[in-house]
Amino acid sequence: MALTEQDVLAGLAELVNDETGIAADAVQMDKSFTDDLDIDSISMMTIVVNAEDKFGVKIPDEEVKNLVTVADAVNYITANQG
Amino acid sequence: MRRVVITGIGATTPLAGDASGSWKALLEGQSGIRTLTYDWVEKYELPVTFAGTIKVPASEKLTPQEAKRLDPSSQLALVSAREAWADAGSPSVSPERLAVDFATGIGGVWTLLDAYDVLKERGPRRVLPMTVPMLMPNGPAAAIGMDLGARAGVRTAVSACASGNESIANAFQRIRLGEADVVVAGGAEAAIHPLPIAAFAAMQALSKRNDEPAKASRPYDTDRDGFVMGEGAGALVLEDYEFAKARGAKIYCEIVGSAVTSDAYHITAPDPEGSGAARAVLGALEQAGAKPEDVEHVNAHATSTPVGDIAEYTALHRVFGNHTENLVVTATKSATGHLLGGAGAIEAIFTILALKEQMCPGTLNLDNQDSAIELNVPKTPTPLKRHDAVAISNSFGFGGHNAVLAFRNL
Numbered sequence: 001m002a003l004t005e006q007d008v009l010a011g012l013a014e015l016v017n018d019e020t021g022i023a024a025d026a027v028q029m030d031k032s033f034t035d036d037l038d039i040d041s042i043s044m045m046t047i048v049v050n051a052e053d054k055f056g057v058k059i060p061d062e063e064v065k066n067l068v069t070v071a072d073a074v075n076y077i078t079a080n081q082g
Numbered sequence: 083m084r085r086v087v088i089t090g091i092g093a094t095t096p097l098a099g100d101a102s103g104s105w106k107a108l109l110e111g112q113s114g115i116r117t118l119t120y121d122w123v124e125k126y127e128l129p130v131t132f133a134g135t136i137k138v139p140a141s142e143k144l145t146p147q148e149a150k151r152l153d154p155s156s157q158l159a160l161v162s163a164r165e166a167w168a169d170a171g172s173p174s175v176s177p178e179r180l181a182v183d184f185a186t187g188i189g190g191v192w193t194l195l196d197a198y199d200v201l202k203e204r205g206p207r208r209v210l211p212m213t214v215p216m217l218m219p220n221g222p223a224a225a226i227g228m229d230l231g232a233r234a235g236v237r238t239a240v241s242a243c244a245s246g247n248e249s250i251a252n253a254f255q256r257i258r259l260g261e262a263d264v265v266v267a268g269g270a271e272a273a274i275h276p277l278p279i280a281a282f283a284a285m286q287a288l289s290k291r292n293d294e295p296a297k298a299s300r301p302y303d304t305d306r307d308g309f310v311m312g313e314g315a316g317a318l319v320l321e322d323y324e325f326a327k328a329r330g331a332k333i334y335c336e337i338v339g340s341a342v343t344s345d346a347y348h349i350t351a352p353d354p355e356g357s358g359a360a361r362a363v364l365g366a367l368e369q370a371g372a373k374p375e376d377v378e379h380v381n382a383h384a385t386s387t388p389v390g391d392i393a394e395y396t397a398l399h400r401v402f403g404n405h406t407e408n409l410v411v412t413a414t415k416s417a418t419g420h421l422l423g424g425a426g427a428i429e430a431i432f433t434i435l436a437l438k439e440q441m442c443p444g445t446l447n448l449d450n451q452d453s454a455i456e457l458n459v460p461k462t463p464t465p466l467k468r469h470d471a472v473a474i475s476n477s478f479g480f481g482g483h484n485a486v487l488a489f490r491n492l
Contacts, residue, residue, distance in 0.1 A: 021147040045211040050209075 003081060006073045008055065015050045019043050027069040037070075057081045086257045087326050087492070088334040090170025090319030091431045092162040092268075096312050096418050098163055099138025104428065107417070108443045109463045115310050115416050121277045122492045129283045133274045134312030134419025145227030151212055152225055153190035154272035158315035158424070159222030160229060162430070163266050166317035167230060171331060173264055175333040181234035182227040184317070185245035185269035185424030190217035192275055214291040222270045222315075234262040239308065242479030243385075244342075244376045245269050246316065246426025247487055251340035253320045254445045254487075263325045268427035270315030279311065285350065287387065299420075300447035302414035303311050304393055309385040312419025316427030318434075338372070338472065338490045341365025345482030347422035350388055352478060356395035361444050362484035363401045363474060370472055374402045377409065377488075378471035379442055381433040382457075383478050384413035388462040393444040394476065396457045410466060411459045412436070415447035426477040430487055433475040437491050 003011070017031045020035035020043055033039045037048070048059050051073070052068075067073045093100060094116025097107035107114070114134045140157035141149050143164075149157055163184070167173075193216040200208050215221060220238040227236035236255070239248035248267030253267035282288050289308040290425055291298035295349055299310040343365065344360035352359070367374060383394050389403050399406050414432050421428060444462040451459065474488045 017152070021145060025452070042211045042215075044233060049210075 003055070004080050005074055005077065008077050011054055011069070012051060012070065012073060015047050015054065019050070021072050023078070027070055029069070029074065031068070031070050032068055040067050051077060083258045084260060085323035085336060086254050086320050087323050087336050088318055088434055089167040089173070089292040089321045089326050089331045091316065091317070091334065091434065092165025092429050093316040093431055094140065094158050095314040095428055096134035096136065096137060103334055105432065108414060108432065109441065109446055111446060112156060112417065113446060114312065115295045117295050118245055118274070118291040124320055126276050128276060128279055128487040129277055130290055131292045132310070135274060138296055144455055149217070153188050153193040153216045153221055155227045155270045156216070157254070158176050158272055159270035159317070160225050162268060162270065162315040162317040163229070166266060166319050166475050169448055170319035173319070173331065173394045174328060175264045177231045177233040179234055180230065180232040181253070181265045182223050182230070182232045182236040182266055183239065183249040183256070184221050184223035184226055185186040185239045185249035185266040185423045186222055187240070187242050187245045187271055187473065188278065189219035189275045189342060190221055191273050191278060192422060193217040193277060195277055201373055203435050226266055230266060233268070233290060241483035241485065242481050243275060243420065243422050244477040244479035244483035244485040247430070247475065247477035247485035248342055248426070248483070250318060250426065250430055250487055251342055251485055254337050254340050257322050261309065263322045265320045266317055267320055269424045271422040273311045273422060274313050275445070279470060280288055282311065289386065291355040297447050298428065299386045299416045301382070301386045301445060302451050302457065302459055303448050304450045304452050305376050306386045306388060306391065308387055309415070309418035312421040312423070314418070314421050316431050317348040318427065333492060335437050335489050335491050336457055337486035338371030338485060339366035339368070341369065341486050343484045345484065347482055349357040350480045352393035353385055353482070354393055355395065356393050356400055359394060359397035359476065359478060359484045362486040364398065364474070364489040366474060367472070370458035370490065372488065373470045375405050376472045377402070377474055378468045379433070379466055379473035380409050380411045380472070381429045381436070381474055381475040382411050382413050383417055383476040391452070393453055394478070395457060398457070407456065407458060409458060410442045410464060411457045412443045413445045413459065414443055416448070426475065426485065429475045429477070433473050433489055436466065437489055440469060442466055
């Protein structure tokens with residue numbers, strides 16, 4: 001069964017918290033990974049790779065730069081999940 | 083030249099999670115050498131099944147996110163540096179006058195080999211983006227520099243088992259020359275991993291006393307059969323004497339000399355004549371403006387290998403001649419094992435505390451002293467008698483590296 005946006009958001013927030021220590025409830029749809037959450041490119045790549053595993057989705061490197069906000073990532077994962 | 087003093091110490095060792103605990107355990111005659119309980123010991127049928135593992139895991143003193151981004155060697159380095167920095171009273175120093183000189187002998191070996199396993203089993207996509215900064219040998223120095231905001235240079239000496247001493251020597255010279263006012267220096271190693279154990283064992287460098295691990299590290303004893311790997315880190319805060327005085331810092335002692343020489347003799351074997359090591363001792367004493375007779379206490383390199391211990395004795399005898407018998411010598415690796423790139427740092431700390439408390443730590447497992455090594459090596463803590471005497475700490479490394487530090491009470 002496909003995950004809902006809420007499921008993906010919760011799962012993504014867990015990955016962000018695990019990598020950076022940022023509180024999971026601070027990971028909200030309108031937040032920017034770099035500007036609001038202060039996540040650097042190395043952490044972002046780690047989160048992306050972990051998200052691929054967790055959600056069974058491929059996120060090509062050229063797609064990562066388009067994932068500016070949490071909503072961008074949640075939408076991409078929800079739409080592409082396997 | 084400016085004078086340089088030690089104002090802070092920190093350590094995490096096989097004996098304890100901090101410097102004072104390590105020193106206390108050392109004086110109590112405890113051993114930090116134990117049987118390894120990791121599943122890989124049996125899996126690979128390692129010929130050596132024990133080591134000096136750290137007493138307190140670094141994870142207890144770091145946040146999960148800090149630990150995740152640091153190789154174990156950098157984790158230990160950061161823990162020891164924070165302790166040293168706090169011990170020095172967190173000096174208020176301009177970032178442009180604060181430097182780091184922090185060593186490792188091997189670097190991020192866990193990170194490198196774990197990443198290779200991931201590559202083989204799961205492909206390149208799963209290799210963590212932090213792999214390179216975690217495995218680089220300057221990782222520990224960089225982690226400390228970032229943490230303290232040091233901007234006068236962050237450097238890493240890599241000279242195998244002499245690395246820790248060489249870093250402290252480099253720090254000392256930077257302050258002497260006026261390039262920095264405060265330097266955090268030392269060394270770390272976290273290489274108790276099956277590959278380094280197999281590799282050191284392959285060259286017949288390790289003790290194989292698997293049935294009695296606490297008795298395996300026995301420098302100067304007739305039954306010594308190799309060194310025992312240890313892990314941990316030591317950090318010192320070195321400071322311009324005038325700067326330390328002006329801020330009312332607690333001062334342990336002065337570092338009065340250092341010297342680095344090389345054998346150009348053999349990649350791993352010590353020069354049996356000990357001439358390179360002797361030149362390092364003499365160089366450090368010359369810088370200190372001291373004569374051989376001014377030395378009372380020696381923290382020897384003394385790793386418990388059959389040839390290494392003799393070569394060091396030969397070097398000491400070359401320098402000290404008849405005064406050799408007056409030296410009060412300790413081989414603290416008998417308790418900690420050999421911390422490789424971290425060895426010089428924790429031994430410098432033990433030397434500093436020996437000077438401060440005028441107490442030479444005992445050497446463990448010296449049941450029958452090798453008759454070819456005519457040194458006074460007390461088995462139990464023994465008071466030092468000359469408060470103004472110089473103490474030296476020796477470190478030598480594969481590659482023919484010799485690095486010697488000299489300290490004296492103010």
